[in-house]
Amino acid sequence: MMYGWYGGDWGIGAWIVMVLVMVLFWGGVVTFVVFLVRRPPGGSVTHLPKPSxxxxxxxxxxxxxxxxxxxxxxxxxxxxxxxx
Missing domain, CATH: 1.10.1200 (Non-ribosomal Peptide Synthetase Peptidyl Carrier Protein; Chain A)
Incomplete structure (x- = not known):
């Protein structure tokens, strides 16, 4: 039996699943990084003081x-x- 790149029974479905999982993974990583960058330091929401x-x-x-x-x-x- 020849098990190589094309020898298994996975077919095109495995490629679609791998692409979807990779998009979800990298989307999660990017979302997490954006969340960390946009969050104010100390975890508290800071407001600009109103002009007096x-x-x-x-x-x-x-x-x-x-x-x-x-x-x-x-x-x-x-x-x-x-x-x-």
């Missing part, structure tokens, strides 16, 4: 000091910032 009203008021004060806005606009914007 203090920063907006500083910008408003600077614009008023440079003369870009007048007193009425300054007061209206400051009231609007403190309202939200």
């Amino acid at each position: 009203h203090h920063d907006a008021e500083l910008i408003l004060n600077e614009r008023f000091a440079r003369g870009e806005i007048d007193t009425e606009e300054y007061n209206a914007r400051r009231v609007a910032l403190r309202r939200t």
Whole structure:
């Protein structure tokens, strides 16, 4: 009997199964690596801090000091910032 590349009873079905298993294996490896890379360090979800009203008021004060806005606009914007 000759058992070589083509001598067994596996046929084309074995090749299809091998390809499917290989695609599943490498897909799992790639998914795992992407999961590790995209996960934040320490396992916790980090959120960007919200900009505070203090920063907006500083910008408003600077614009008023440079003369870009007048007193009425300054007061209206400051009231609007403190309202939200």
